[in-house]
Amino acid sequence: TPTFMMDERSNRRALQRQDPEMLLKSQSRDLLNNDSDADSRGDGWEENKGDAAYDEDDSGIAGAVNGSESKKLPQAIIIGVKKGGTRALLEFLRLHPDIRAVGAEPHFFDRNYEKGLEWYRELMPKTLDGQLTMEKTPSYFVTKEVPGRIHAMSRDAKLIVVVRVQHFLGLRREVTHKHFHFNPAKGFPCLKRPESNSKPHCLGKTKGRTHPNINPEVIQRLRDFYKPFNKKFYHMTGHDFGWD
Numbered sequence: 650t651p652t653f654m655m656d657e658r659s660n661r662r663a664l665q666r667q668d669p670e671m672l673l674k675s676q677s678r679d680l681l682n683n684d685s686d687a688d689s690r691g692d693g694w695e696e697n698k699g700d701a702a703y704d705e706d707d708s709g710i711a712g713a714v715n716g717s718e719s720k721k722l723p724q725a726i727i728i729g730v731k732k733g734g735t736r737a738l739l740e741f742l743r744l745h746p747d748i749r750a751v752g753a754e755p756h757f758f759d760r761n762y763e764k765g766l767e768w769y770r771e772l773m774p775k776t777l778d779g780q781l782t783m784e785k786t787p788s789y790f791v792t793k794e795v796p797g798r799i800h801a802m803s804r805d806a807k808l809i810v811v812v813r814v815q816h817f818l819g820l821r822r823e824v825t826h827k828h829f830h831f832n833p834a835k836g837f838p839c840l841k842r843p844e845s846n847s848k849p850h851c852l853g854k855t856k857g858r859t860h861p862n863i864n865p866e867v868i869q870r871l872r873d874f875y876k877p878f879n880k881k882f883y884h885m886t887g888h889d890f891g892w893d
């Protein structure tokens with residue numbers, strides 16, 4: 650099971666290397682016409698398949714809207730890595746009542762930046778004070794303009810990268826085994842709302858692919874190739890992940 654880490658110090662160092670970039674490049678692709686990434690449509694929940702890219706009711710388990718809720722810019726963003734289990738992480742996190750999240754990937758900082766922060770904020774679910782607003786767009790991790798842009802929005806945003814090591818958002822313990830149901834066909838847990846009798850929600854069909862057998866020589870070449878990058882990463886995070 651992929652676990653995750655968040656290292657604000659290394660994020661800050663990475664952010665400091667790039668000037669906040671406010672000039673808008675017209676590199677956008679229409680969010681709602683983005684077919685290249687099934688996960689962009691927020692179809693992590695099988696029931697969410699369809700064309701509604703953003704759905705207020707899909708913003709988390711915490712539910713009911715009332716007068717004191719408002720839309721806020723995200724305080725925590727899952728920025729990568731692609732195929733690292735980012736959808737699973739977001740769906741698991743949003744089981745927590747203090748987290749509300751956008752279902753689809755907004756791609757704001759890479760493809761939709763020229764639409765402006767108000768556009769971005771409008772996508773967010775309404776939250777009460779004390780609730781965290783989150784989104785996930787794994788391609789932020791591989792887009793060079795993104796660190797400066799996030800920094801320009803907020804110096805305090807927590808950036809989460811899935812690298813298979815555990816870290817915490819400082820949440821109280823709310824999510825337990827009652828929220829999960831192991832699905833042997835998928836090989837990983839699906840999510841349950843303990844208070845309702847509805848069927849567990851599994852991640853969509855793009856998750857849980859059968860992997861091809863890879864020639865051990867190719868695996869060795871990949872290990873050799875990534876070794877220096879891994880070393881650099883251990884150094885940056887102050888943690889040896891033992892991937893070699």
Ligand SMILES: Nc1ncnc2c1ncn2[C@@H]1O[C@H](COP(=O)(O)OS(=O)(=O)O)[C@@H](OP(=O)(O)O)[C@H]1O
Binds near residue numbers: 688734838855859
């Ligand atoms: N709970 C759990 N445990 C282990 N593995 C899991 C889990 N949930 C999702 N996955 C696997 O994560 C892969 C998808 O990652 P992402 O959601 O980050 O994909 S994407 O970049 O947004 O398209 C995808 O891997 P592949 O099936 O190999 O593509 C999922 O199967």
